[in-house]
Amino acid sequence: MKKEGKEGVLFDTILTRLSSQQLLKAVLQKLQQEQNLQLPDLIKTFQEAKQEAQLPLSIFSHSLEPAEALYKFLKENEGFSFQRIAQTMKRDQKSIWATYQRAQERRNQKFLVKEEKYLLPLSIFNNRSYSFLESVVFYLNSAYHLSNKEIAKLLRKTPNTIAVLMKRARDKHEARL
Numbered sequence: 001m002k003k004e005g006k007e008g009v010l011f012d013t014i015l016t017r018l019s020s021q022q023l024l025k026a027v028l029q030k031l032q033q034e035q036n037l038q039l040p041d042l043i044k045t046f047q048e049a050k051q052e053a054q055l056p057l058s059i060f061s062h063s064l065e066p067a068e069a070l071y072k073f074l075k076e077n078e079g080f081s082f083q084r085i086a087q088t089m090k091r092d093q094k095s096i097w098a099t100y101q102r103a104q105e106r107r108n109q110k111f112l113v114k115e116e117k118y119l120l121p122l123s124i125f126n127n128r129s130y131s132f133l134e135s136v137v138f139y140l141n142s143a144y145h146l147s148n149k150e151i152a153k154l155l156r157k158t159p160n161t162i163a164v165l166m167k168r169a170r171d172k173h174e175a176r177l
Helices: 002-017 020-035 039-050 057-061 066-077 082-089 093-106 132-144 148-155 159-176
Strands: 054-056 119-121
Touching: 020 039, 039 119, 039 132, 054 057, 054 066, 057 066, 057 132, 057 148, 066 082, 066 093, 066 132, 082 093, 119 132, 132 148, 132 159, 148 159
Parallel strands: none
Antiparallel strands: 054 119
16 A cells, blocks of 8 residues: 555656656657557557547548548447537538438448558547648658658559648648647
């Protein structure tokens, strides 16, 4: 019991002296050093800690528009209600319903998800200044250090399309800073 008390005080002391971001950085560096975890493993661990929905990259490589694919996956594979999708995505529930209906017309089968190498956190779509594809491309480049050519192959787009999306996302990111 005493040990838990001391650890609790130590933990509180650390929390008051470091910002949340500094603490997270220190913990992730420690995990990387001690357990030899690579960036994708660290990202997966972080997302599990956040208990955030993870989206397989493959849903964006189909013939659906990105919003259609996203809402269809959340509704059918994750079991989200339209209301929950709207709250999570900070978007109008009626437009989500309409987009989902279009997706159903274009592709009526559920996404079959196998073991995925690249998972995307749902939170990357919360910044409305980025398009869905800009968010995907920027995240893949930032988190996984994928080149435009690699991203293009994964998304079944041309490298030039990915380059344009990346430039737009970087410009928006720099403007925010």
